[in-house]
Amino acid sequence: MVLLDAGCSGVELRDTPPSIVAYLxxxxxxxxxHIQQRLSDFEALGLPPVQxxxxxxxxxxxxxxxxxxHFRSRKYGKSLRVQPTWxxxxxxxxxxxxxxxxxxxxxxxxxxxxxxxLALCEAYVKPDMRAADMGxxxxxxxxxxxxxxxxxxxxxxxxxxxxxIAQANVERNGVGERVRVLLGEGWTVLEEHExxxxxxxxxxxxxxxxxxxxxxxxxxxxxxxxIVSGTIGRNWxxxxxxxxxxxxxxxxxxxxRTWVAAVFQKR
Amino acid sequence: MAxxxxxxxxxxxxxxxxxxxxxxxPALGQAGVNIMEFVKKFNEATASQIGDTLxxxxxxxxxxxxxxxxxQPLASDLIRKAAGVExxxxxxxxxxxxxxxxxxxxxxxxxxxxxxxxxDIEAAMKIIAGTARSMGVEIVD
Numbered sequence: 031m032v033l034l035d036a037g038c039s040g041v042e043l044r045d046t047p048p049s050i051v052a053y054l055x056x057x058x059x060x061x062x063x064h065i066q067q068r069l070s071d072f073e074a075l076g077l078p079p080v081q082x083x084x085x086x087x088x089x090x091x092x093x094x095x096x097x098x099x100h101f102r103s104r105k106y107g108k109s110l111r112v113q114p115t116w117x118x119x120x121x122x123x124x125x126x127x128x129x130x131x132x133x134x135x136x137x138x139x140x141x142x143x144x145x146x147x148l149a150l151c152e153a154y155v156k157p158d159m160r161a162a163d164m165g166x167x168x169x170x171x172x173x174x175x176x177x178x179x180x181x182x183x184x185x186x187x188x189x190x191x192x193x194x195i196a197q198a199n200v201e202r203n204g205v206g207e208r209v210r211v212l213l214g215e216g217w218t219v220l221e222e223h224e225x226x227x228x229x230x231x232x233x234x235x236x237x238x239x240x241x242x243x244x245x246x247x248x249x250x251x252x253x254x255x256x257i258v259s260g261t262i263g264r265n266w267x268x269x270x271x272x273x274x275x276x277x278x279x280x281x282x283x284x285x286x287r288t289w290v291a292a293v294f295q296k297r
Numbered sequence: 298m299a300x301x302x303x304x305x306x307x308x309x310x311x312x313x314x315x316x317x318x319x320x321x322x323p324a325l326g327q328a329g330v331n332i333m334e335f336v337k338k339f340n341e342a343t344a345s346q347i348g349d350t351l352x353x354x355x356x357x358x359x360x361x362x363x364x365x366x367x368x369q370p371l372a373s374d375l376i377r378k379a380a381g382v383e384x385x386x387x388x389x390x391x392x393x394x395x396x397x398x399x400x401x402x403x404x405x406x407x408x409x410x411x412x413x414x415x416x417d418i419e420a421a422m423k424i425i426a427g428t429a430r431s432m433g434v435e436i437v438d
Binding site for chain 1: 324
């Protein structure tokens with residue numbers, strides 16, 4: 031509680047040796063003294079005293095690349111392949127390859143929600159479609175749409191870093207002329223585009239899908255598809271109810287582990 | 298056959314708002330877990346509890362897959378809510394910021410009981426009372 035109050039975004043509890051690891055951003059290092067003062071008060075409050083406080087500088091983001099060795103080239107659906115930029119794998123000529131450096135953005139294909147979306151893109155994206163990708167992360171789904179023939183894709187994210195990463199991935203895949211990556215909050219940036227989309231993808235979380243459901247139909251053409259993902263089984267009913275209430279019809283639902291993705295059509 | 302466990306990681310994280318920033322990044326990155334995958338799963342599972350800080354225990358298996366269990370909100374969050382205060386005292390020895398009743402203390406202890414190393418409700422109440430003291434929240438009859 032002392033650590034969280036001081037601005038730590040979370041703490042790690044270790045068993046061996048029994049210890050608590052908390053991280054403070056550089057700009058908040060003046061909090062260290064305050065934390066030490068509060069911890070030293072524990073004994074006077076009748077709480078177990080803190081034996082030792084160690085303060086260390088942590089190299090920025092050195093942890094970030096550690097998991098990458100486990101992210102390998104992988105095939106999705108019939109023709110899509112996600113290939114990390116550091117992979118030596120040789121894709122087959124008939125495969126549609128998404129070259130990806132995820133950086134700190136979401137979307138490698140390894141997560142069931144993204145994998146489900148990739149498979150649904152393959153089934154529903156048709157040549158010359160105009161599509162939108164809400165919460166693009168690495169840009170993986172937008173790139174997939176472009177490789178599957180979409181005429182234009184508008185990719186949106188509210189995270190500046192994700193937008194930069196997605197833009198770099200779009201250019202890396204040679205689809206920069208068809209995929210536009212925009213920084214924006216929620217649906218507002220798409221509402222500014224006059225032409226309605228034939229297909230919209232949204233792989234975020236169920237609360238977002240539910241809360242923003244009424245804003246989606248005006249962005250879609252008649253009979254347009256809304257592909258949603260990012261919801262766990264127990265939240266699925268709420269998502270379906272919210273989307274049906276605004277005029278969508280459920281066309282298809284797919285499940286992988288506890289995750290659900292679905293295709294709705296505007297009626 | 299049960300999957301072989303590589304490590305267990307315990308974190309306290311804001312419900313629905315975890316990010317790849319520390320402590321998630323360093324703790325999970327070293328274990329080879331896809332950080333964004335965990336963040337997304339955690340945020341989805343805890344979206345209805347935004348505002349609480351939740352203890353989560355993550356089990357990482359040898360194949361780098363993982364599962365996690367989310368526990369009851371931190372005692373300090375429950376105390377804050379019961380006392381109707383925004384935050385704890387910055388100087389709990391001198392400045393008291395609020396009060397909770399013994400009954401409220403008991404309710405919090407009962408809710409946190411499964412997560413505490415306590416044999417009975419009385420012991421659990423002592424632990425919660427200690428947390429309240431460290432926040433400058435008094436226990437009243």
